[in-house]
Amino acid sequence: MKVLVPVKRVIDYNVKVRVKADQSGVDLANVKMSMNPFDEIAVEQAVRMKEAGTVTEVVAVTLGAEQSQETLRTALAMGADRAIHVVHDGELEPLAVAKMLAKLVEEETPDMVILGKQAIDDDANQTGQMLSGLLGWSQGTFVSKVETSDGAVKVTREVDGGLETVALKMPAILTVDLRLNEPRYASLPNIMKARKKEIAKKTPDELGVDTTPRLTTVKVEEPPKRQGGAKVGSVEELVSKLHNDVGVI
Amino acid sequence: MAILVYADHNNAELSSATLNAVTAANQMGGDVTVLVAGEGCDAVAEAASKVAGVSKVLVAQDAALKDQLAENVAPLIAGMASDYSHIVAPATTTGKNIMPRAAALLDTQQVSDITEVVSPDTFVRPIYAGNAMATVQSTDAIKIVTVRSTSFDPAAEEGGSASVEAVGGASDAGLSSFEGAALSDNERPELTTARVVISGGRGMQSGDNFAMLEEVADILGAAVGASRAAVDAGYVPNDYQVGQTGKVVAPELYIAVGISGAIQHLAGMKDSKVIACINKDEEAPIFQVADLGLVADLFQAVPELKSELEKQGIQAR
Numbered sequence: 034m035k036v037l038v039p040v041k042r043v044i045d046y047n048v049k050v051r052v053k054a055d056q057s058g059v060d061l062a063n064v065k066m067s068m069n070p071f072d073e074i075a076v077e078q079a080v081r082m083k084e085a086g087t088v089t090e091v092v093a094v095t096l097g098a099e100q101s102q103e104t105l106r107t108a109l110a111m112g113a114d115r116a117i118h119v120v121h122d123g124e125l126e127p128l129a130v131a132k133m134l135a136k137l138v139e140e141e142t143p144d145m146v147i148l149g150k151q152a153i154d155d156d157a158n159q160t161g162q163m164l165s166g167l168l169g170w171s172q173g174t175f176v177s178k179v180e181t182s183d184g185a186v187k188v189t190r191e192v193d194g195g196l197e198t199v200a201l202k203m204p205a206i207l208t209v210d211l212r213l214n215e216p217r218y219a220s221l222p223n224i225m226k227a228r229k230k231e232i233a234k235k236t237p238d239e240l241g242v243d244t245t246p247r248l249t250t251v252k253v254e255e256p257p258k259r260q261g262g263a264k265v266g267s268v269e270e271l272v273s274k275l276h277n278d279v280g281v282i
Numbered sequence: 283m284a285i286l287v288y289a290d291h292n293n294a295e296l297s298s299a300t301l302n303a304v305t306a307a308n309q310m311g312g313d314v315t316v317l318v319a320g321e322g323c324d325a326v327a328e329a330a331s332k333v334a335g336v337s338k339v340l341v342a343q344d345a346a347l348k349d350q351l352a353e354n355v356a357p358l359i360a361g362m363a364s365d366y367s368h369i370v371a372p373a374t375t376t377g378k379n380i381m382p383r384a385a386a387l388l389d390t391q392q393v394s395d396i397t398e399v400v401s402p403d404t405f406v407r408p409i410y411a412g413n414a415m416a417t418v419q420s421t422d423a424i425k426i427v428t429v430r431s432t433s434f435d436p437a438a439e440e441g442g443s444a445s446v447e448a449v450g451g452a453s454d455a456g457l458s459s460f461e462g463a464a465l466s467d468n469e470r471p472e473l474t475t476a477r478v479v480i481s482g483g484r485g486m487q488s489g490d491n492f493a494m495l496e497e498v499a500d501i502l503g504a505a506v507g508a509s510r511a512a513v514d515a516g517y518v519p520n521d522y523q524v525g526q527t528g529k530v531v532a533p534e535l536y537i538a539v540g541i542s543g544a545i546q547h548l549a550g551m552k553d554s555k556v557i558a559c560i561n562k563d564e565e566a567p568i569f570q571v572a573d574l575g576l577v578a579d580l581f582q583a584v585p586e587l588k589s590e591l592e593k594q595g596i597q598a599r
């Protein structure tokens with residue numbers, strides 16, 4: 034079985050985001066960028082399936098600027114076999130990403146695509162579901178457990194009320210949640226090896242996908258600031274303030 | 283203009299998040315139709331027809347729709363889309379699962395998790411874990427939107443008298459099948475709608491210690507939540523997680539206990555009216571957003587909190 038893993042280069046989750054003064058977006062100049070944390074979990078899942086013998090090849094894919102190559106190198110160092118980079122400057126919306134991934138699926142014919150449930154920059158939580166819709170494949174979203182058997186895959190999903198189990202026909206799309214696994218750190222020898230692995234380059238034009246955004250960003254602003262920081266000296270004071278001063282209990 | 287709201291429900295009850303979505307839909311303008319897709323869900327349709335601001339309820343009942351499988355529900359929604367200017371759903375795990383699939387079938391770029399309706403085609407939504415708020419305008423013919431429930435008041439459950447109409451068009455795509463669920467049976471108020479939430483983090487050290495929080499929650503009529511670290515450590519189930527990638531809450535009072543206040547956690551609770559925290563590290567970032575911060579060891583402070591509440595005769599409202 035062959036697996037495709039789309040990985041996105043995003044601002045590192047530890048970085049404090051700053052909104053640009055002209056309200057055009059957030060400041061990404063000179064900030065640390067990393068692989069979207071959910072995508073690390075997706076790569077880890079694919080690599081573990083390969084190690085377990087269920088998967089024969091793991092192909093990492095990214096769509097983005099030249100520097101997104103670093104993210105592919107990380108995926109390769111974690112154990113992906115080869116990578117595809119669709120080079121594109123500027124913003125890409127989930128629908129355009131899903132369309133390009135659908136084209137790559139036609140070319141690569143994987144049995145499964147494993148994505149993150151959400152990119153921590155746009156917080157869209159859409160791409161996997163869209164890809165699944167475009168391909169007419171089954172979808173298992175927000176998964177925290179994956180069990181494969183002949184021609185099917187059973188997933189446990191994290192839902193608002195708890196957990197849910199769904200059986201999916203192959204080929205399938207999975208989007209992974211935080212508790213599926215703990216991604217490995219790539220070892221130095223594997224980082225060295227990853228440098229020699231192949232990264233194929235493509236463009237949206239070659240894939241025949243129009244990437245024109247459907248949403249116009251009118252402005253990006255800071256959220257309202259909270260006036261926090263006040264302290265109380267005792268539990269008694271806490272209760273009395275909550276009860277008498279702010280009156281919420 | 284006509285707006286279709288996808289109802290979130292479990293075939294027995296309409297979820298409260300649907301009421302918030304109805305409010306958002308009404309702000310977009312136009313007649314609001316609610317689609318109830320499921321099986322054996324007449325009671326849900328009945329409840330939806332009474333919601334204020336709803337003019338019509340469509341009920342699609344089929345075994346294939348019972349478990350809200352996206353592969354079966356999304357084509358149903360896409361099939362009726364041409365009658366509407368907007369398709370709206372609450373940003374619950376059900377809405378998040380189904381709507382993007384429907385959007386792809388309609389060649390539409392969904393707008394996720396909106397917190398404000400600026401105009402019929404323009405919405406505000408949080409990005410970067412709520413560290414920035416983006417105002418976006420959709421150029422698609424049909425707007426597909428999911429709604430953050432804490433940002434919109436719920437529509438009144440009574441006051442409407444919508445007509446209820448059965449619709450067909452459902453079929454089983456044969457791609458997936460529901461095997462079962464392990465839902466938390468929680469006697470407490472629901473996390474996303476509770477007036478008071480008390481959450482525990484890694485500082486709680488064990489699942490057993492959450493009993494301390496539950497005792498306080500019982501007195502206050504509060505829901506119990508958690509940080510990701512507490513869920514990852516197995517102290518409490520996944521549905522307790524508050525944050526960027528968990529649940530978003532905005533109660534009157536949020537009490538964070540043994541939680542450091544990482545941005546991903548703040549993303550899920552910083553719109554709470556009053557935030558209190560108990561943490562032994564006075565440098566913890568949670569203090570920067572807390573209106574009332576107590577620097578203390580939680581193992582002392584939480585039992586003390588319980589007895590103080592009892593002493594002052596405070597009860598759940």
Ligand SMILES: Cc1cc2nc3c(=O)[nH]c(=O)nc-3n(C[C@H](O)[C@H](O)[C@H](O)COP(=O)(O)OP(=O)(O)OC[C@H]3O[C@@H](n4cnc5c(N)ncnc54)[C@H](O)[C@@H]3O)c2cc1C
Pocket residue numbers: 046070071153482483484485486508509510511512523524525526527528529539540541542543544545546547550560561562563566578579580581
């Ligand atoms: C992609 C991604 C998504 C994420 N999504 C979420 C999310 O949705 N929700 C979420 O919460 N996190 C999320 N996180 C994780 C987040 O970054 C933090 O790691 C997490 O919130 C930390 O949880 P915590 O505050 O309980 O633990 P810690 O950061 O370890 O803090 C524990 C706190 O407890 C205090 N403490 C310890 N013992 C005591 C004591 N005896 N008395 C009083 N105080 C004590 C300590 O001083 C400390 O401040 C996400 C991370 C990533 C990468």
Ligand SMILES: Nc1ncnc2c1ncn2[C@@H]1O[C@H](COP(=O)(O)O)[C@@H](O)[C@H]1O
Pocket residue numbers: 039040041042069071072075094095096097125127130147148149150151152153155156157158159160161
């Ligand atoms: N530009 C991209 N390149 C590669 N993968 C992407 C890209 N955008 C989104 N994805 C994948 O889609 C998932 C969900 O993203 P989103 O729908 O934007 O929240 C991510 O976790 C990635 O797996």
